[in-house]
Amino acid sequence: xxxxxxxxxxxxxxxxxxxxxxxxxxxxxxxxxxxxxxxxxxxxxxxxxxxxxxxxxxxxxxxxxxxxxxxxxxxxxxxxxxxxxxxxxxxxxxxxxxxxxxxxxxxxxx
Amino acid sequence: xxxxxxxxxxxxxxxxxxxxxxxxxxxxxxxxxxxxxxxxxxxxxxxxxxxxxxxxxxxxxxxxxxxxxxxxxxxxxxxxxxxxxxxxxxxxxxxxxxxxxxxxxxxxxxxxxxxxxxxxxxxxxxxxxxxxxxxxxxxxxxxxxxxxxxxxxxxxxxxxxxxxxxxxxxxxxxxxxxxxxxxxxxxxxxxxxxxxxxxxxxxxxxxxxxxxxxxxxxxxxxxxxxxxxxxxxxxxxxxxxxxxxxxxxxxxxxxxxxxxxxxxxxxxxxxxxxxxxxxxxxxxxxxxxxxxxxxxxxxxxxxxxxxxxxxxxxxxxxxxxxxxxxxxxxxxxxxxxxxxxxxxx
Numbered sequence: 382x383x384x385x386x387x388x389x390x391x392x393x394x395x396x397x398x399x400x401x402x403x404x405x406x407x408x409x410x411x412x413x414x415x416x417x418x419x420x421x422x423x424x425x426x427x428x429x430x431x432x433x434x435x436x437x438x439x440x441x442x443x444x445x446x447x448x449x450x451x452x453x454x455x456x457x458x459x460x461x462x463x464x465x466x467x468x469x470x471x472x473x474x475x476x477x478x479x480x481x482x483x484x485x486x487x488x489x490x491x
Numbered sequence: 492x493x494x495x496x497x498x499x500x501x502x503x504x505x506x507x508x509x510x511x512x513x514x515x516x517x518x519x520x521x522x523x524x525x526x527x528x529x530x531x532x533x534x535x536x537x538x539x540x541x542x543x544x545x546x547x548x549x550x551x552x553x554x555x556x557x558x559x560x561x562x563x564x565x566x567x568x569x570x571x572x573x574x575x576x577x578x579x580x581x582x583x584x585x586x587x588x589x590x591x592x593x594x595x596x597x598x599x600x601x602x603x604x605x606x607x608x609x610x611x612x613x614x615x616x617x618x619x620x621x622x623x624x625x626x627x628x629x630x631x632x633x634x635x636x637x638x639x640x641x642x643x644x645x646x647x648x649x650x651x652x653x654x655x656x657x658x659x660x661x662x663x664x665x666x667x668x669x670x671x672x673x674x675x676x677x678x679x680x681x682x683x684x685x686x687x688x689x690x691x692x693x694x695x696x697x698x699x700x701x702x703x704x705x706x707x708x709x710x711x712x713x714x715x716x717x718x719x720x721x722x723x724x725x726x727x728x729x730x731x732x733x734x735x736x737x738x739x740x741x742x743x744x745x746x747x748x749x750x751x752x753x754x755x756x757x758x759x760x761x762x763x764x765x766x767x768x769x770x771x772x773x774x775x776x777x778x779x780x781x782x783x784x785x786x787x788x789x790x791x792x793x794x795x796x797x798x799x800x801x802x803x804x805x806x807x808x809x810x811x812x813x814x815x816x817x818x819x820x821x822x823x824x825x826x827x828x829x830x831x832x833x834x835x836x
Contacts, residue, residue: 418706422706422709422710423702423703423706424702424706424710448699451695451697451699452699452700452701452702453702453706454650454693454701454702454706454707454710456650456652456654456655456696457654457655458652458654458655459652
């Protein structure tokens with residue numbers, strides 16, 4: 382069965398350099414700096430990345446950061462809570478726009 | 492927790508079958524060849540600082556990752572005669588550290604005698620402890636014994652959360668571990684100002700490499716301190732080697748090839764140079780000598796000539812011996828390196 386997403390494509394990410402090496406190098410330098418240990422630990426950043434991956438629903442990032450979180454010492458329990466954080470923010474974002482709905486209803490409805 | 496491979500008559504209970512699987516043609520470069528390409532073959536010992544004594548395969552737990560296939564059904568136990576030979580070697584050779592492992596080494600009838608003799612000889616003594624053994628009724632005085640003799644406790648705790656620890660070590664293992672650690676803390680282990688050393692050991696609970704040792708130690712300190720009031724001296728991260736029950740887990744879960752490739756891709760020549768086999772000798776329950784506990788479980792003999800049993804121990808021969816290497820050695824040379832003393836680089 383054909384599918385848009387194939388797990389074996391994730392390791393091919395580096396091929397994007399072939400289209401523009403300079404931009405690829407700049408992106409990867411930034412990416413590496415973002416995930417380096419700083420005020421937040423590598424583990425904390427990996428959990429944030431996992432949550433964001435679920436919020437933006439990138440299957441490549443979900444695959445990669447599920448691996449990375451385990452390799453940074455996290456576990457299923459912590460990672461599940463991170464996914465719920467993503468869910469709460471995505472859901473909350475939908476819900477809070479309901480305030481705009483309420484503004485319209487309050488203006489138009491009797 | 493499930494029974495041992497031995498009790499299930501699993502083909503991987505055989506060391507020969509494990510060696511066959513590990514040595515089969517594979518996409519990764521054979522370890523010996525990789526070492527040759529790094530100008531590190533043959534690998535030789537550079538001393539014997541540690542006499543690691545495996546007193547037997549009997550254990551009160553059957554952890555999923557165990558490379559010993561230890562468990563309650565195992566009957567291989569070091570005899571009094573062999574224990575005496577080990578202590579004789581210590582008395583005659585300037586080996587500073589005795590590292591006692593198993594199975595659950597404390598459950599061997601000669602364990603306490605070995606500890607007493609080694610401490611009387613002024614050696615550093617390490618007990619590789621599964622923690623739950625300290626809570627067994629017949630071992631009610633064990634923790635006190637260890638403290639009295641200044642034994643360094645190196646205790647396995649794969650995670651600071653129960654779910655992961657229990658997944659690796661069995662239902663209820665985490666709760667028992669916490670209770671045992673609190674007992675050790677009350678005796679002074681891991682407490683600032685005390686000479687009693689408590690080291691925790693993290694083995695990943697799955698088919699992945701351990702994280703940076705210092706980062707994980709900081710996380711363990713925060714979490715164990717905040718949640719349970721537990722203190723300790725340091726954390727070791729130890730990579731799971733593809734041997735025995737962990738090998739069986741890798742194969743059964745479909746992770747074997749990916750895990751071995753990860754280990755091979757993470758080969759670090761610095762870690763190879765610092766491999767623990769270069770500074771230790773492993774003694775089996777029957778007195779046979781090996782380069783390390785992993786070679787012991789794979790029944791891979793020393794590459795020396797006559798010196799194969801503790802009764803023939805010859806320090807001058809052993810401290811410069813050629814190490815017997817095979818593909819499982821990728822486990823100790825991956826990333827930051829791994830050893831019984833944690834990361835090696």
